[in-house]
Amino acid sequence: MTGVRLNEEDRNHMKANKILTGAVLLVAGTLGLSACSGGSGGTNADGKVEMTLWQNSTTGPGQQFWKDAIAAFEKENPNVTITMQSVQNEDMDGKLQTALNAGDAPDIFLQRGGGKLAAMVQAGQLMDLTDKIGDTAKSEISDGSFKAETYQDKVWAMPLAVLPSGFWYSSDLFTKAGITTPPTTITDLESAVGKLKSAGVAPIALGAKDAWPAAHWYYNFALRECSAQTIEKTGDTKDFSDGCWLKAAEDLNDFAATQPFNDGFLTTSAQQGAGSSAGLVANHQAAMELMGAWDPGVIASLTPDEKPLPDLAWFPFPELSGGQGEPGSMMGGVDGYSCSVKAPKECADFLNFIASADQQKAYYAAFSAPPVNKTAQAAVKEPYLQEVLAAYNKAPFVSQWLDTVLGQNVGNALNVAVVDLLAGKSNPQQMIQSVTDAAKKG
Amino acid sequence: MSLRETSVAVTDPETDLAQHGGGGVTPPPPTPRRRPRGLGWAGRFEIALLVGPALIMFLGFVIFPVAMAAYYGFFRWQGYGTPTDFVGLQNYVTILTDPTFLEALGHNGFIVIASIVLQGPVAVLLALLLNRRMRGQSLIRVLIFVPYVIAEVVVGTGFGLMLQTQGAVNGLLENWGLGALAHDWISDPAIAIWTLMAILTWKYVGFAVILFLAGLQGIPEELYEAAALDGAGYWQTHWRITLPLLAPTLRIWAFLSIIGALQLFDLVYIIWGQYVASTAGTSTMATYMVVNGRNAGNFGFGNAVAVVIFVISLVVALIYQRFVLRRDTAGAITEGKKTR
Numbered sequence: 001m002t003g004v005r006l007n008e009e010d011r012n013h014m015k016a017n018k019i020l021t022g023a024v025l026l027v028a029g030t031l032g033l034s035a036c037s038g039g040s041g042g043t044n045a046d047g048k049v050e051m052t053l054w055q056n057s058t059t060g061p062g063q064q065f066w067k068d069a070i071a072a073f074e075k076e077n078p079n080v081t082i083t084m085q086s087v088q089n090e091d092m093d094g095k096l097q098t099a100l101n102a103g104d105a106p107d108i109f110l111q112r113g114g115g116k117l118a119a120m121v122q123a124g125q126l127m128d129l130t131d132k133i134g135d136t137a138k139s140e141i142s143d144g145s146f147k148a149e150t151y152q153d154k155v156w157a158m159p160l161a162v163l164p165s166g167f168w169y170s171s172d173l174f175t176k177a178g179i180t181t182p183p184t185t186i187t188d189l190e191s192a193v194g195k196l197k198s199a200g201v202a203p204i205a206l207g208a209k210d211a212w213p214a215a216h217w218y219y220n221f222a223l224r225e226c227s228a229q230t231i232e233k234t235g236d237t238k239d240f241s242d243g244c245w246l247k248a249a250e251d252l253n254d255f256a257a258t259q260p261f262n263d264g265f266l267t268t269s270a271q272q273g274a275g276s277s278a279g280l281v282a283n284h285q286a287a288m289e290l291m292g293a294w295d296p297g298v299i300a301s302l303t304p305d306e307k308p309l310p311d312l313a314w315f316p317f318p319e320l321s322g323g324q325g326e327p328g329s330m331m332g333g334v335d336g337y338s339c340s341v342k343a344p345k346e347c348a349d350f351l352n353f354i355a356s357a358d359q360q361k362a363y364y365a366a367f368s369a370p371p372v373n374k375t376a377q378a379a380v381k382e383p384y385l386q387e388v389l390a391a392y393n394k395a396p397f398v399s400q401w402l403d404t405v406l407g408q409n410v411g412n413a414l415n416v417a418v419v420d421l422l423a424g425k426s427n428p429q430q431m432i433q434s435v436t437d438a439a440k441k442g
Numbered sequence: 443m444s445l446r447e448t449s450v451a452v453t454d455p456e457t458d459l460a461q462h463g464g465g466g467v468t469p470p471p472p473t474p475r476r477r478p479r480g481l482g483w484a485g486r487f488e489i490a491l492l493v494g495p496a497l498i499m500f501l502g503f504v505i506f507p508v509a510m511a512a513y514y515g516f517f518r519w520q521g522y523g524t525p526t527d528f529v530g531l532q533n534y535v536t537i538l539t540d541p542t543f544l545e546a547l548g549h550n551g552f553i554v555i556a557s558i559v560l561q562g563p564v565a566v567l568l569a570l571l572l573n574r575r576m577r578g579q580s581l582i583r584v585l586i587f588v589p590y591v592i593a594e595v596v597v598g599t600g601f602g603l604m605l606q607t608q609g610a611v612n613g614l615l616e617n618w619g620l621g622a623l624a625h626d627w628i629s630d631p632a633i634a635i636w637t638l639m640a641i642l643t644w645k646y647v648g649f650a651v652i653l654f655l656a657g658l659q660g661i662p663e664e665l666y667e668a669a670a671l672d673g674a675g676y677w678q679t680h681w682r683i684t685l686p687l688l689a690p691t692l693r694i695w696a697f698l699s700i701i702g703a704l705q706l707f708d709l710v711y712i713i714w715g716q717y718v719a720s721t722a723g724t725s726t727m728a729t730y731m732v733v734n735g736r737n738a739g740n741f742g743f744g745n746a747v748a749v750v751i752f753v754i755s756l757v758v759a760l761i762y763q764r765f766v767l768r769r770d771t772a773g774a775i776t777e778g779k780k781t782r
Contacts, residue, residue, distance in 0.1 A: 123520075267628045409739055416721070419717060420721050423631065425721055441536060
């Protein structure tokens with residue numbers, strides 16, 4: 001018995017040794033793997049620079065713009081390699097924050113500005129670009145656009161496009177319904193909705209599944225009801241006690257009572273596929289939608305032949321009597337790109353490169369969106385984009401999207417609260433209350 | 443609770459034996475107990491080596507994250523850097539007084555009950571049907587099991603598209619002249635949760651059927667023969683023999699279903715997206731956590747929600763184990779206690 005035991009123990013030893021070796025190998029392998037995956041890029045010993053780029057375009061021409069821009073930049077700077085990743089727009093903020101938290105951020109990424117930019121700056125995640133912006137970019141891009149990327153007197157992102165909000169509509173469907181001039185007041189808009197309904201067309205497409213398109217309605221009503229000072233102050237304090245916020249919610253509630261939106265707008269997404277709100281406009285299933293100036297490009301990617309919609313036209317958000325907002329004020333963002341604080345210095349070079357007039361023209365061609373570079377703006381030929389730019393340059397006050405201004409927490413809560421209001425799940429008072437409550441969670 | 447159980451088991455092993463019918467669970471004989479002690483360091487080393495990896499994985503990927511979630515839950519934390527803004531139980535107060543969370547909890551409760559009520563009877567009937575010899579039996583078995591194998595994302599995207607207001611389902615209904623039956627299947631808050639239940643039933647009934655079929659295989663044929671000789675009818679046979687003997691399987695299935703329903707996330711998140719689940723009345727605790735934690739960038743708050751979900755699931759699981767599953771797992775559990 002003992003002999004057998006000894007043998008057993010010997011064998012156990014051998015087995016144990018083998019397992020031990022295996023375990024050591026496994027651990028070593030894991031360490032090796034993690035060593036490879038850590039960090040996003042940087043300068044190698046041989047002077048090669050590798051950078052990663054996250055952008056939010058998933059359309060064909062949009063992705064092609066980035067590929068071409070990267071290729072052109074790499075040709076001028078042979079030691080630089082940039083890897084692009086397309087992140088679906090709705091996933092961008094969450095993924096970006098996770099990556100930033102993990103210290104594994106991309107070197108170059110989309111920057112929406114506002115409270116989101118402020119949070120990243122406060123966390124020390126962004127590269128200060130104030131002294132890195134080239135002279136050409138400084139002279140060709142307006143101060144107002146840089147202001148949108150400025151926080152605490154420093155510039156944290158390179159602006160690329162101005163994307164003001166307004167109505168994108170099919171002029172054919174408007175004509176068919178007997179609407180001769182685009183609505184200039186909310187009453188006009190309501191009567192246009194009535195005419196379109198009797199013509200058998202869904203008047204307004206709304207992608208409420210993504211929440212922010214519904215919230216844009218509220219932002220615009222708030223822009224008419226609230227003064228510029230109130231909006232800027234609420235951005236800082238997140239205090240919605242000024243009566244104009246409730247008034248705007250009531251305005252939206254009254255307007256929604258006319259049932260202007262497409263059937264099932266609650267589960268309609270904004271940009272994905274023919275059933276989305278942009279897709280409904282692209283396929284003449286709905287007459288118009290309220291959207292930022294990226295919409296022509298999105299609509300073009302969703303028409304049956306993937307060409308721009310021939311009868312697309314634009315008008316600004318209608319005026320409202322009795323509000324404190326200055327007429328002509330616009331809601332809309334400036335999309336920019338930031339460098340991670342850990343990014344190599346070539347990141348700023350790349351941003352200067354894509355802000356140059358030639359690249360900005362290519363940007364405009366790819367996205368059908370108004371570029372930020374004034375030289376490139378001269379190349380804009382679509383009447384609707386010219387109108388957008390004219391209105392934008394004339395606007396007495398341009399506010400960033402409110403969810404961006406308010407930051408991710410309160411901004412998200414506001415967006416969802418607007419959807420609840422439109423679905424009839426809450427009333428204007430409850431809507432304001434739930435936004436106020438959200439501040440407790442962050 | 444555990445104290446009392448242990449003392450019963452120790453002071454009165456005969457009751458214990460009698461409870462389990464004696465044959466199944468014999469108390470461990472003394473020899474094997476002593477053997478590990480006599481093994482010496484090599485044997486212990488082997489045990490440590492074999493148990494070690496699993497233990498490290500369990501501690502590192504289950505216990506440690508749970509502990510960290512509990513820790514983060516006490517902070518107001520946006521996820522950047524280390525948490526510093528300690529808020530005590532404030533997050534928990536906010537969660538438990540947030541009507542949106544309570545609604546989500548209510549939806550989870552509804553799904554737990556409705557899953558069992560809807561899927562159970564259907565699955566038993568299907569299993570009984572499939573347990574008989576008939577043509578195309580294996581084909582039908584496969585077809586019923588296919589939905590369970592399809593990825594949730596695929597199912598969610600598919601149903602999401604088909605059930606849209608302008609989607610295929612309403613299109614079909616209108617073409618068949620049943621336009622009156624067309625609904626906003628997923629956006630009308632009055633019916634959205636029933637739509638979700640229908641999809642869940644379609645998706646998971648196959649799993650229940652497979653479990654029940656396996657359970658049916660374990661029922662001795664002799665019992666049915668004896669019942670037939672005694673003149674029992676079809677319903678009587680199933681009521682007196684099939685159901686009682688299938689009960690352990692039913693109880694385990696219900697347990698898995700309850701846990702799955704409490705943690706439901708993917709289908710809701712795919713069909714209703716990041717934002718509108720609460721508006722449509724289909725939000726669950728898990729979607730609430732992602733919306734108000736990750737998407738809103740409130741990582742401290744999100745961790746607190748995770749802890750609340752964990753505690754609720756744990757309490758439900760323990761209660762179920764204690765009062766329902768006890769008969770089935772009693773042997774295993776008492777064994778575990780004795781060796782400890």
